[in-house]
Amino acid sequence: MPAECVAYKTVHRAAGSLFPVLTTEAQRLLFSLTEAQVAEYRARGFIKGPRVLDDHQIAVLAEALERVRTGDHPRLNELYEIDEAYTRAPGENVFHFLGAWMIEEAFHDVLFHPAVAVPVSQLLGCSKVRFWHDQVFYKPARHPGVVAWHQDYAYWTRSVPARHLTVWIGLDDSTRENGCVHFVPGSHRWNLLPKGALLEDMEAIKQRLTREQVAYFMPEPMILRAGECSFHHCMTLHGSYGNTSDRPRRAVVINYMHPDSRSADGTNPLLLHTPIIPEGEIIQGENYPIVYDSSLRLA
Numbered sequence: 604m605p606a607e608c609v610a611y612k613t614v615h616r617a618a619g620s621l622f623p624v625l626t627t628e629a630q631r632l633l634f635s636l637t638e639a640q641v642a643e644y645r646a647r648g649f650i651k652g653p654r655v656l657d658d659h660q661i662a663v664l665a666e667a668l669e670r671v672r673t674g675d676h677p678r679l680n681e682l683y684e685i686d687e688a689y690t691r692a693p694g695e696n697v698f699h700f701l702g703a704w705m706i707e708e709a710f711h712d713v714l715f716h717p718a719v720a721v722p723v724s725q726l727l728g729c730s731k732v733r734f735w736h737d738q739v740f741y742k743p744a745r746h747p748g749v750v751a752w753h754q755d756y757a758y759w760t761r762s763v764p765a766r767h768l769t770v771w772i773g774l775d776d777s778t779r780e781n782g783c784v785h786f787v788p789g790s791h792r793w794n795l796l797p798k799g800a801l802l803e804d805m806e807a808i809k810q811r812l813t814r815e816q817v818a819y820f821m822p823e824p825m826i827l828r829a830g831e832c833s834f835h836h837c838m839t840l841h842g843s844y845g846n847t848s849d850r851p852r853r854a855v856v857i858n859y860m861h862p863d864s865r866s867a868d869g870t871n872p873l874l875l876h877t878p879i880i881p882e883g884e885i886i887q888g889e890n891y892p893i894v895y896d897s898s899l900r901l902a
């Protein structure tokens with residue numbers, strides 16, 4: 604079947620061979636985080652992760668991204684969303700879309716990549732890891748587009764409880780100059796702040812913080828090489844400034860959740876084109892695959 608017809612979301616394992624498949628305990632150990640890394644994540648709400656993509660994997664993902672960005676893709680109507688802020692004002696807002704996993708094999712297979720899924724299971728503290736959705740953030744060269752300070756969970760309250768985690772993977776080196784993500788240490792213990800426009804206003808958050816939160820608002824830049832990743836808790840406050848460099852800054856973002864997460868909205872689809880899940884029921888089915896189960900025995 605030609606790739607442009609494959610219903611990737613019905614395939615709950617890697618469809619191709621771009622990423623390794625976990626077969627041995629030794630491999631699992633290799634992909635695991637240390638106890639110190641897990642402790643740092645719990646204390647601060649984010650950590651720098653390892654390099655999870657090699658140059659070839661980066662190139663394949665970047666090509667797939669380009670097919671979507673240029674509009675040169677026969678299945679764009681299957682995506683969950685292309686951010687309307689970009690559609691309205693592409694010269695001001697970054698290109699942000701959700702759902703590439705359903706239309707591009709590399710975006711589908713990276714969800715199952717053990718270098719990503721094994722650490723996520725450790726950080727979520729559960730043996731099974733459930734996929735929630737994916738995102739791409741593309742900051743063109745010399746572009747003012749920001750990602751405003753936010754907690755991811757502010758956009759996800761329709762899935763409960765807040766036991767979600769985000770993996771951010773760079774397809775380029777990310778630096779202060781090109782608008783790397785900044786994280787506020789300890790903010791994962793804050794209350795849920797009201798959400799604002801994701802792509803538009805870097806200063807808006809200040810009005811929503813208490814005086815104490817303002818005092819602890821000390822963002823740290825996450826400087827990464829291409830192919831490296833970071834992990835952050837769904838309540839961790841983060842954002843990123845514009846790209847003042849001569850090259851785009853591209854990121855693949857994968858959002859995972861606890862396998863027992865439940866629907867908190869029985870009247871609307873949790874994601875576009877997906878069936879309604881009655882309130883209180885576990886979020887599961889073909890749109891939300893289990894990508895890893897640490898209880899499976901390996902050689």
Ligand SMILES: O=C(O)CCC(=O)C(=O)O
Binds near residue numbers: 740769770771783
């Ligand atoms: O790539 C960015 O600048 C923002 C990413 C982000 O908001 C996220 O990973 O949750």
